[in-house]
Amino acid sequence: xxxxxxxxxxxxxxxxxxLVRCDTMLLAEVFHPEAHYFTASDGQxxxxxxxxxxxxxxxxxxxxxxGEACRYTIDSIELIGPVTxxxxxxxxxxxxxxxxxxxxxxxxxxxxxxxKVFHFDPVATDPGAR
Numbered sequence: 001x002x003x004x005x006x007x008x009x010x011x012x013x014x015x016x017x018x019l020v021r022c023d024t025m026l027l028a029e030v031f032h033p034e035a036h037y038f039t040a041s042d043g044q045x046x047x048x049x050x051x052x053x054x055x056x057x058x059x060x061x062x063x064x065x066x067g068e069a070c071r072y073t074i075d076s077i078e079l080i081g082p083v084t085x086x087x088x089x090x091x092x093x094x095x096x097x098x099x100x101x102x103x104x105x106x107x108x109x110x111x112x113x114x115x116k117v118f119h120f121d122p123v124a125t126d127p128g129a130r
Contacts, residue, residue: 008077016072022062024054032112041120063093096120
């Protein structure tokens, strides 16, 4: 039996790499096909499914291609049960700070993100901010 925390950590590294590269093939490895994406950072609910979300990512200029300095941390991983987990991450890319709450499920021998709920703020021009 594998270590679920190590497996989830590896998945979260892939998730971040996929976003920095705008790599939808890699995103498809980390998100369950039925996953959903939510934010209300702009004051109204944005809810996307994966067939809607992936083309948006594919249409972006990737931070990797521009040489943008990006960073992320995995703040926590909590096992809720043998097939359910919750992860919190923080990242900075595309001139925004992101706080992600990722719900994960274990099916068919692998962990996948089933829901992404996040908040973002623009990167402040003040170097001492955030």
